[in-house]
Amino acid sequence: MIQEFKKIWKQYAIAMLWLLGLLWPLLGIHPDGTLSFKQTITVWLYILSGTFICFIIYIINSSGNFKFFTKPIVNTSQKLSEMVQNMPSWIWKSALLIGAVIYPILTGRYPTDVAINVLLYICLGLGLYVVAGLAGMLDLGHIAFYGVGAYTYAILNVKYGVGFWVCFPLAGLSACIAGCIVGYPTLRMRGDYLAIVTLGFGEIVRIILNNWMSLTNGPNGILGVKTIGILRPVMENGLTFEIFWVKKLEIFYYFALVLAILTIIAVTRINFSRIGRALEAIREDETAAELMGVNTFYYKLLAYAMGAVFAGFAGALFAARMKFVSPESFTFLESVMVLSMVVLGGMSSIPGIILGVIALIVLPEVFRELESYRMLVFGLTMIIMMLFRPSGLIAAKRKKMMENKS
Amino acid sequence: MDSFIQQLINGITLGGIYALIALGYTMVYGVIQLINFAHGEFFAAGGYVGVIFLSFFTGLGYMETHPIFCLTASFALAMMYCAYLAIGVEKIAYKPLRKEARLAALLSALGVSIFLSNGLMLTQGVYDKAYPSELFQGGFNFGIITIGYLQVLIVCLTGALLVALNLLVFKTKIGMAMRATAQDKTMSALVAIGSNNIISLTFAIGAGLAAAAGIMVGLYYGSVRYDMGFLPGIKAFSAAVLGGIGNITGAMLGGLIIGMVEIFGAGYISGEYKDVFAFIILIGVLYFKPTGIMGENIDDTRV
Numbered sequence: 001m002i003q004e005f006k007k008i009w010k011q012y013a014i015a016m017l018w019l020l021g022l023l024w025p026l027l028g029i030h031p032d033g034t035l036s037f038k039q040t041i042t043v044w045l046y047i048l049s050g051t052f053i054c055f056i057i058y059i060i061n062s063s064g065n066f067k068f069f070t071k072p073i074v075n076t077s078q079k080l081s082e083m084v085q086n087m088p089s090w091i092w093k094s095a096l097l098i099g100a101v102i103y104p105i106l107t108g109r110y111p112t113d114v115a116i117n118v119l120l121y122i123c124l125g126l127g128l129y130v131v132a133g134l135a136g137m138l139d140l141g142h143i144a145f146y147g148v149g150a151y152t153y154a155i156l157n158v159k160y161g162v163g164f165w166v167c168f169p170l171a172g173l174s175a176c177i178a179g180c181i182v183g184y185p186t187l188r189m190r191g192d193y194l195a196i197v198t199l200g201f202g203e204i205v206r207i208i209l210n211n212w213m214s215l216t217n218g219p220n221g222i223l224g225v226k227t228i229g230i231l232r233p234v235m236e237n238g239l240t241f242e243i244f245w246v247k248k249l250e251i252f253y254y255f256a257l258v259l260a261i262l263t264i265i266a267v268t269r270i271n272f273s274r275i276g277r278a279l280e281a282i283r284e285d286e287t288a289a290e291l292m293g294v295n296t297f298y299y300k301l302l303a304y305a306m307g308a309v310f311a312g313f314a315g316a317l318f319a320a321r322m323k324f325v326s327p328e329s330f331t332f333l334e335s336v337m338v339l340s341m342v343v344l345g346g347m348s349s350i351p352g353i354i355l356g357v358i359a360l361i362v363l364p365e366v367f368r369e370l371e372s373y374r375m376l377v378f379g380l381t382m383i384i385m386m387l388f389r390p391s392g393l394i395a396a397k398r399k400k401m402m403e404n405k406s
Numbered sequence: 407m408d409s410f411i412q413q414l415i416n417g418i419t420l421g422g423i424y425a426l427i428a429l430g431y432t433m434v435y436g437v438i439q440l441i442n443f444a445h446g447e448f449f450a451a452g453g454y455v456g457v458i459f460l461s462f463f464t465g466l467g468y469m470e471t472h473p474i475f476c477l478t479a480s481f482a483l484a485m486m487y488c489a490y491l492a493i494g495v496e497k498i499a500y501k502p503l504r505k506e507a508r509l510a511a512l513l514s515a516l517g518v519s520i521f522l523s524n525g526l527m528l529t530q531g532v533y534d535k536a537y538p539s540e541l542f543q544g545g546f547n548f549g550i551i552t553i554g555y556l557q558v559l560i561v562c563l564t565g566a567l568l569v570a571l572n573l574l575v576f577k578t579k580i581g582m583a584m585r586a587t588a589q590d591k592t593m594s595a596l597v598a599i600g601s602n603n604i605i606s607l608t609f610a611i612g613a614g615l616a617a618a619a620g621i622m623v624g625l626y627y628g629s630v631r632y633d634m635g636f637l638p639g640i641k642a643f644s645a646a647v648l649g650g651i652g653n654i655t656g657a658m659l660g661g662l663i664i665g666m667v668e669i670f671g672a673g674y675i676s677g678e679y680k681d682v683f684a685f686i687i688l689i690g691v692l693y694f695k696p697t698g699i700m701g702e703n704i705d706d707t708r709v
Contacts, residue, residue: 018494025487026529029458033465138509185693192441193692195512196643200685203640211678332636336516343513376524382517383499390503390510 005059012055020044100257104250112249114365116321119256120314121357125341126267126350127310132339133348134276135303136283138195140335141182141202145175145308147209147330149315154222154325155215164228168316175312176305178205183304187297202335209327221326225319228255252321259317263310268350270306279303333375340382346392356392408550413673414666419557419626421665422564426619427642428649428657428664429571430612436588436652437608438504443515444495445616446639447522448488452617453630454530455484457537464538481563484621485614492613493606495522501602519635527632534629542625560622567618568658571611575654584608588652637681641668644688650698659699663687 020040027040061070084092104112128142149171156162156170182201186194209216216222232244246252270276278299281289290296319325337360345356364374385392427449434442463469463476499518503511545554575581586594587604595601623638624630645664649656664684672680691698 015494015498018490022487022491022494023529025455025458025483026526029462031458031461031465033462033467138512185689189692189696192439192508192512193647193696196441196640196647197689197692199640200644200688204682204685207679207682333520336520340513340516343509347509372528373524375520376528379517379519379521379524383514383521386506386510386514386517387499387502390506 005063008059012051016044016048016051019047097261101254104253109249112253114362116249116253116256118358118361119253119260120318121338121341121361122260122354123263123310123314124338125345125353125357126263127307127314128338128342129307129348129350129353130267130270130279130310131303131307132342133353134271134279134283135300136279137300137303138192138198138339139307140195140199140332140339141205142198142307142311142338143330143332143335144182144202144205145178145311146315146318146334147205147325147327148178148308149175149312150319150325150329151209151216151222151315152312153316153319154225157225157319158222164226164316164320168313171316172309172312175308175315178312179305179308180301182308183301187300199332199335202330202332206327206330206332209330216327219327221324221328223324225323225325227323228252228320252317256317256321259313263313264350264354267310271350275299275302340378344385344392349392352392409673412551413669415551415553415557417666417669418662419560419665420669421662422561423619423622423626423661424638424642424645424665425658425661426564426567426615426622427638428645428661429568429654430616431643432646432649432651432654432657433584433608433612435646437584437605438500439508440500440511440515441643442500442609442612443512443639444499444518444522445612445642446635446637447519447526448492448613448635449616449620449623449638450523450526450630450632450635451491452484452488452613452620453624453634454526454535454620454632455487455617456480456621457535457624457630459483460538469538481618481621485617488613488617488620489610491522492609496606496609501605523632523635530632532632534631536629537624556625560626563618563622567615571615571654574611580604580607641681641684644684644691647688648691648698650700653698653700656698656700 023044024037024040027043028036030036103115107115124142124146127145128139131137131139131142152171152174153164153167156167157164162170182198186197186201189197210219212218226245228246229243230246231241234240234242246255278289278294281292281294282296282299286296318329322329341356341360342353343356344359345352345354360378364378367374370377427445430445430448431442434440434445459480460469460476463480469476495518499514500511503514542554542556542559545552545557573581575584583594583599583604584607586597586599587601591601594604619638620630623634641664642661645660646657647660648663649658649660664687667683667687668680671683675683
């Protein structure tokens with residue numbers, strides 16, 4: 001044990017010295033021909049003290065000296081999860097639903113806005129879950145379908161005056177077509193190559209949005225997208241209908257909530273259906289799946305199209321809420337964001353993905369003051385997550401069941 | 407015709423830069439089958455460290471008296487810095503994941519990429535950083551065609567680096583060890599090749615070449631930016647795939663082709679869509695000939 005700690009300490013010391021050597025040229029060499037050490041050392045000492053504390057906690061925890069503290073927590077969480085498992089599932093499901101419904105009434109405008117974001121990203125994340133989690137195809141350009149959906153609504157609405165309810169299925173359809181266009185040539189590839197090609201497709205979509213001035217108005221984006229209109233019955237002089245334009249954020253929240261719930265139900269159904277099993281078989285071993293009679297080509301294309309459709313729906317809602325779309329919203333970084341939500345929550349569990357989305361949207365909002373360090377911490381979290389918990393926060397349920405049996 | 411030759415020269419310049427970056431991808435992929443997403447950031451870091459040292463020397467006043475020494479020193483220091491950076495990154499973020507699923511290492515690489523580009527932004531500022539502009543003004547005039555001194559320097563230096571790398575990989579013992587590790591890590595360990603050291607060395611060489619490319623881009627376009635690593639990184643990866651991933655000669659050839667296509671595409675088809683051509687080539691190559699131009703037969707699991 002002591003030997004092990006000595007080794008860890010040595011590695012830690014080397015890493016810190018390495019960091020110092022890395023920082024100094026960036027901070028200590030000035031264009032006027034002077035060298036300085038003070039700033040570098042200050043920054044380094046901050047990092048050193050921060051990591052030192054984390055490190056001490058990690059060592060104490062791994063040597064088991066924190067048991068007096070962690071044991072009650074673990075015990076209560078175990079009891080809680082047992083209680084949840086013993087309860088019929090509709091109780092906590094309806095409790096969650098009621099919580100989600102009364103959420104905007106209890107909170108203000110800003111939390112509602114964040115919550116809408118969370119719900120839209122849940123749709124995106126679950127769409128990606130079908131592609132990456134179930135079928136095992138790593139997609140680094142998923143945000144492109146979101147962009148296609150958003151632009152479909154924006155263009156049809158602003159140029160041709162088509163309403164939301166007509167555009168909504170059309171956005172899904174166009175995202176689906178885009179998904180098939182991406183999916184068709186890439187179906188022969190696996191793993192890393194697929195990742196890089198989908199990344200390329202995502203970039204192509206962004207570049208086209210950026211440059212096709214006559215259709216998309218280029219980097220300026222499309223302004224003045226109309227919101228959702230609902231026919232509302234009015235009881236003056238008999239029954240007539242009038243169009244009610246949704247302007248309040250709360251009502252948008254409910255639209256997003258409905259979309260997210262429908263997506264969750266749909267993806268759950270896919271997960272436990274024949275299609276889901278076929279996709280999982282493809283993920284585990286494509287050749288074996290094909291031998292067992294799974295039409296891999298068809299199912300992979302289907303997975304791509306379905307993932308794209310969910311993203312397209314979310315995109316249309318996004319355009320209606322923001323009333324403005326621009327290529328800036330659909331960059332590579334957003335794709336990475338969605339992928340890390342899926343991975344953070346555990347590649348193949350739906351509650352995990354929802355948790356991942358909430359973590360990655362809400363935490364940056366909480367630490368809003370540290371805006372410039374946000375992405376730095378995000379990158380670091382991704383590395384640490386992969387190093388210590390590569391299977392995500394909540395591992396897949398079906399796998400666990402299998403393990404218990406064996 | 408004149409503009410064609412001019413474009414050809416520009417294409418060779420750009421292609422050489424892509425080839426230098428592509429080598430890092432292809433070497434790392436050849437050894438540990440990982441797309442090193444952070445490679446573009448090594449390139450950007452090289453550009454930054456280059457401008458830091460060049461302006462430091464300018465501030466000291468050495469630039470006017472010993473320009474060649476200053477340039478050489480800047481190149482060497484930036485390459486060393488990036489090699490140092492790459493070795494550390496490899497030890498911290500990739501080595502513990504070597505036995506895990508490929509996805510874990512890929513995501514870790516993405517994390518490193520985001521971390522490094524934001525680290526550059528925090529230490530160096532959000533805005534473009536200008537290179538000392540008085541370097542390499544003018545060029546050789548042949549009628550209408552102009553070859554800038556800088557282009558000559560870039561092409562010569564690229565050529566020299568490529569030749570040096572080829573010598574290192576194919577003529578020395580270290581190169582032999584690298585090729586052995588790429589083929590079979592277990593077997594090479596049995597004949598007393600330290601695969602960990604070789605992998606670190608591969609990262610270091612790749613990052614050093616990327617750093618040289620970073621300084622060249624900085625000199626060529628006049629400035630560097632913290633997020634400049636992303637697009638060239640992806641294009642260079644396309645070049646590596648085009649040449650057959652894992653193949654060093656292929657990466658050089660692929661880089662040249664991608665650079666040419668981009669310049670000619672921008673000149674004759676559309677300047678706005680110049681970034682798209684590399685991706686289209688990438689998709690086309692992967693669809694029709696996934697092994698690339700020079701690639702050997704690779705087994706089913708890779709593609």
